[in-house]
Amino acid sequence: MQNSNFQNFYSIPRENLVHRCREAGLPEVHATTLFRAAYKSLMAEPWKAENLPKVARAKLAYDLDVRLPGATKILVSRYDRSVKFLFELQDGSLVETVLMPERQRITLCVSSQVGCGQACTFCHTGRMGLLRNLDAGEIVGQLVSANMWIANNSDWLGALGLPQKQRVTNIVFMGMGEPLDNVNAVADAITIMTDPFGPGLALRRISVSTAGHLDGLTQLLNLHPDVRIALSLHSPIESERSKIMPINRRWPLGMVLEALREAPTQKNHGILIQYTLINGVNDSLRHAEELVRVTSGLKVKINLIPLNEIDPSRFTSPAATAVEEFRDFLHKSGLRVMVRYSKGQDIAAACGQLVIAETDLALRKTLQ
Ligand code: SF4
Known part of the structure; x- marks a missing residue:
């Protein structure tokens, strides 16, 4: 078990590893080697990379924790x-x-x-x-x-x-x-x-x-x-x-x-707007009109996501016709809009x- 003085390797930007190299009197390229081994080759122990000399291994890796979730x-x-x-x-x-x-x-x-x-x-x-x-x-x-x-x-x-x-x-x-x-x-x-x-x-x-x-x-x-x-x-x-x-x-x-x-x-790039449609809460044409108004002048793409019902006693999914009307209104108003059904x-x-x-x-x- 490693102790809490160890630093999580995956939280260190390469620039900080470069700094460690400098402090240890090592060539800066070793920071790149460690990064390549960890993120490109997906090595569980990146300091075992072949092109990392033993001395660099000892000086750079002694307090690094590479345990992943x-x-x-x-x-x-x-x-x-x-x-x-x-x-x-x-x-x-x-x-x-x-x-x-x-x-x-x-x-x-x-x-x-x-x-x-x-x-x-x-x-x-x-x-x-x-x-x-x-x-x-x-x-x-x-x-x-x-x-x-x-x-x-x-x-x-x-x-x-x-x-x-x-x-x-x-x-x-x-x-x-x-x-x-x-x-x-x-x-x-x-x-x-x-x-x-x-x-x-x-x-x-x-x-x-x-x-x-x-x-x-x-x-x-x-x-x-x-x-x-x-x-x-x-x-x-x-x-x-x-x-x-x-x-x-x-x-x-x-x-x-x-x-x-x-x-x-x-x-x-524009802004992606996520809009979860909830039956009787935000799925009326009045809401669609307001949505057009508040986003005017912005470059937006709108994803309409019919509510994924997890507690029907509080909120329910919108009717298919309400989703279509909402989408069509936005579309006719010149907005880029898509209905997305959640994956998985x-x-x-x-x-x-x-x-x-x-x-x-x-x-x-x-x-x-
Ligand atoms: S409560 Fe849910 S929807 Fe609201 S910010 Fe947190 S994760 Fe996002």
């Missing part, structure tokens, strides 16, 4: 081959991560917190409350563990018609948690994920979802101005939004949209379903 449960959807991982972190916390294949892309939906403190009334994760933030290494670790799983499951790639070397191509921060409530760790994780000697993902292939955390948004866009932003909007009417999304009382939608209007990412519905991997179930907690107990 361990999958205690893996479910593969029979319908769309989405994969849901239940990962156990070093302190025993559990988080969920979902792999979503679509054509040539493999998108990984990562968690940024254990639970979520925003308490949106229709969201299953919100009911857990916030247990703690993840650190950057625990976020990057989800990517590395998922890539290792893909590398070991060639039949999964084969069934999708993807090449054997294919790994995760896109990241969405849409798992458990409000990412911008944990913005430092999320920003560091993005720095590591986009390192060309590490996972090497293009920044435009990373989307960060937010319920409208304005302080975090400002901070993230200062560090990564071109990262894609997905705004969970869910109601265009301030008073109604405040009822289903308490965050709106602190940062009203109008303020958040104003900030996005000025953001370079909005001008370059048979494995509870869909939006708003990421929650650690009682059965998962029981499973963990049996593994202890």
Whole structure:
């Protein structure tokens, strides 16, 4: 067992490893070697890379912890081959991560917190409350563990018609948690994920979802101005939004949209708007009209997501006709709109379903 003085390797940006090399009187290239071994070759112990001299190994790796989140449960959807991982972190916390294949892309939906403190009334994760933030290494670790799983499951790639070397191509921060409530760790994780000697993902292939955390948004866009932003909007009417999304009382939608209007990412990529349609709550034509009004002047793409019913006593899915009318109204108003049905519905991997179930907690107990 390693002690707490060890630093999680996956939380260290390459620049910091370069700094370690300098301090140890070693060539800086060893930082690149470690990064390549960990993220490109997916070596569980990157300091065992052949081209890393023994002296560098000893000086760089003595206090690094390379343990990854361990999958205690893996479910593969029979319908769309989405994969849901239940990962156990070093302190025993559990988080969920979902792999979503679509054509040539493999998108990984990562968690940024254990639970979520925003308490949106229709969201299953919100009911857990916030247990703690993840650190950057625990976020990057989800990517590395998922890539290792893909590398070991060639039949999964084969069934999708993807090449054997294919790994995760896109990241969405849409798992458990409000990412911008944990913005430092999320920003560091993005720095590591986009390192060309590490996972090497293009920044435009990373989307960060937010319920409208304005302080975090400002901070993230200062560090990564071109990262894609997905705004969970869910109601265009301030008073109604405040009822289903308490965050709106602190940062009203109008303020958040104003900030996005000025953001370079909005001008370059546009903003993805996530809109969960809930029967009788936000699915009327009046809501559609307001949605058109509040997003005017913004480059947006709207994803309409019919509610994934998890507690029918409180909220129910919209009627198919209501979804069609809502979509058609937006479309006729000149907006780019798509109806998205959540992936992995048979494995509870869909939006708003990421929650650690009682059965998962029981499973963990049996593994202890
Ligand atoms: S919708 Fe997002 S921000 Fe709201 S409670 Fe759920 S996970 Fe948190």
